[in-house]
Amino acid sequence: MLKDTLDFLKDLGGFIKEQKNYWLVPLIVTLVSLGALIIFAQSSAIAPFIYTLF
Numbered sequence: 001m002l003k004d005t006l007d008f009l010k011d012l013g014g015f016i017k018e019q020k021n022y023w024l025v026p027l028i029v030t031l032v033s034l035g036a037l038i039i040f041a042q043s044s045a046i047a048p049f050i051y052t053l054f
Contacts, residue, residue, distance in 0.1 A: 016024050041050035 012028075016022065037050065041047045
């Protein structure tokens with residue numbers, strides 16, 4: 001499973017570099033950060049404060 005994830009990230013990086021779609025980088029970083037925030041907030045005391053943002 002980890003190998004599949006790494007292959008996907010490698011392919012995505014190659015696609016962005018080859019097609020020169022550098023505007024995708026901030027979009028991907030934002031989505032990953034938002035996902036990490038949601039996952040972190042589910043198991044912490046700050047969950048009620050995070051959910052008010054959405």
